[in-house]
Amino acid sequence: xxxxxxxxxxxxxxxxxxxxxxxxxxxxxxxxxxxxxxxxxxxxxxxxxxxxxxxxxxxxxxxxxxxxxxxxxxxxxxxxxxxxxxxxxxxxxxxxxxxxxxxxxxxxxxxxxxxxx
Amino acid sequence: xxxxxxxxxxxxxxxxxxxxxxxxxxxxxxxxxxxxxxxxxxxxxxxxxxxxxxxxxxxxxxxxxxxxxxxxxxxxxxxxxxxxxxxxxxxxxxxxxxxxxxxxxxxxxxxxx
Numbered sequence: 001x002x003x004x005x006x007x008x009x010x011x012x013x014x015x016x017x018x019x020x021x022x023x024x025x026x027x028x029x030x031x032x033x034x035x036x037x038x039x040x041x042x043x044x045x046x047x048x049x050x051x052x053x054x055x056x057x058x059x060x061x062x063x064x065x066x067x068x069x070x071x072x073x074x075x076x077x078x079x080x081x082x083x084x085x086x087x088x089x090x091x092x093x094x095x096x097x098x099x100x101x102x103x104x105x106x107x108x109x110x111x112x113x114x115x116x117x
Numbered sequence: 118x119x120x121x122x123x124x125x126x127x128x129x130x131x132x133x134x135x136x137x138x139x140x141x142x143x144x145x146x147x148x149x150x151x152x153x154x155x156x157x158x159x160x161x162x163x164x165x166x167x168x169x170x171x172x173x174x175x176x177x178x179x180x181x182x183x184x185x186x187x188x189x190x191x192x193x194x195x196x197x198x199x200x201x202x203x204x205x206x207x208x209x210x211x212x213x214x215x216x217x218x219x220x221x222x223x224x225x226x227x228x229x230x
Binding site: 031035040041042043044045048055056091103104105106107108109110111 | 150160
């Protein structure tokens with residue numbers, strides 16, 4: 001399968017713990033996005049990378065959140081000192097040769113479902 | 118910021134009937150994309166519309182982009198059980214350096230046989 005993969009698929013953690021998620025994009029895709037999706041809502045943009053450069057971060061991304069894409073391939077999203085409000089599905093998407101105005105097709109991974117107790 | 122609204126939030130359809138879901142943006146869009154998310158799944162790209170007034174068809178699905186590029190619709194004819202899921206529209210901003218998509222909250226479709 002050459003699609004976008006995410007690991008883990010599910011994560012249960014206690015409030016205050018740190019968690020890290022991984023995303024492996026489609027291999028030739030240079031652009032990678034992180035979204036958060038809560039029940040009954042569409043995906044909300046968190047941040048994106050062009051190759052290894054993080055180009056934009058949403059205001060939703062508090063200081064407890066950090067994302068990296070060190071070699072321009074896989075990416076990690078870390079949440080420090082998790083809160084119950086962080087419970088959501090974290091989706092990763094990738095695209096090739098991003099066009100301005102969001103015109104490129106984004107391919108989504110299966111997501112990591114986080115539950116903070 | 119850009120906001121994308123979808124109506125209805127839920128659509129319960131008799132198998133074989135037609136329905137339409139609507140998407141409206143607070144600002145002019147560069148393009149509109151539609152995704153489908155099956156229960157327990159992730160969003161899957163369906164189609165992109167770029168031109169004002171554009172209409173595209175995929176079998177029983179008809180997608181339309183408004184003349185002002187601020188609204189869009191998805192019309193499904195002869196609904197089947199395989200159409201179950203949540204349909205999201207996502208708008209691309211017109212600014213040259215903005216690569217983000219803004220998603221609506223989706224229309225969740227259920228089908229009764």
